[in-house]
Amino acid sequence: MAVTVAHRRLYWSVDPAHLLTSVLEQVGLGALLLRETDGTVRERIAGALAESALLAGRIEFFDLRRPDDAAETFVRALQFAGEAEDQLLGAAILAHAAFVPGWAGDREGATERLAASRAYARRGAAPAFMRAWIDAVDAECASRCGDGNGALSLISRAEAELAADDGQHPVPDWMNWFTPVRLAAFKGNTELAAGQVKRARATLGAVLDTLPVTDVKQRSVVLGDLAAAAVAAGDVEEACRLAEAALGELSRTWYATGMDRVRDVRRSLSQWQDQACVRALDDRLYGWATTLNAISLR
Structure with missing residues (x-):
């Protein structure tokens, strides 16, 4: 869905509350349309809705600091990803969902979601880029739960993943929030903690x-x-x-x-x-x- 691509681009530059309203409206309308479709068309629409709901959850959590809303939205996003049979989207959504308990100091809750994320990533033959990002998420959650040494070890593993990347598995075009410099930002925050x-x-x-x-x-x-x-x-x-x-x-x-x-x-x-x-x-x-x-x- 072209609107989803446009929303991803706008995420970095517009008022988050207004963008959230727009994205949630798209999700609501798309969910109604999903009921009337089947087969390949249904999977494509479900995939676009999973992307949109993931973006909405990111806005709620990171931009507006509404963790409870974000947790619910990530569940909805995962449901759409299941309809689309998209393992990599499922992995991305679950890793985002780990931020909610992780930032609240609930290491067990974060670890459970990250374990599920890694399982989806394996089934989807995730590229090294995504595996490194999941490790970086795990590192941030570990830092916020007081495990500084564990966090540094996870960052080292993420760096090794990127260094060994052979480029054979392409990165999904919706995964636009992670770059090598952003891994370095995770690292700096982990070192500080x-x-x-x-x-x-x-x-x-x-x-x-x-x-x-x-x-x-x-x-x-x-x-x-x-x-x-x-x-x-x-x-x-x-x-x-x-x-x-x-x-x-x-x-x-x-x-x-x-x-x-x-x-x-x-x-x-x-x-x-x-x-x-x-x-x-x-x-x-x-x-x-x-x-x-x-x-x-x-």
């Missing part, structure tokens, strides 16, 4: 230099992680500068995940809150635009 501050600053700095200026959402996250690393290194002024730079990206395109990073940084600066740079950050953080976005999307 594991207390490897110097390595994290080097990794994340290289990521920021490589990310396209148009990749506003990811840049806000990386800047937030760099700011957190600066705080850990005791470099308060640099932390504030980087956090303000992240806010600059967020003023261009709202991304709840990026704002969460900035808020975490500000909380870690409480002992320096009387410094001029922290006050300047507060002036930017609590400006009209960011405050209204934060309130309206909760």
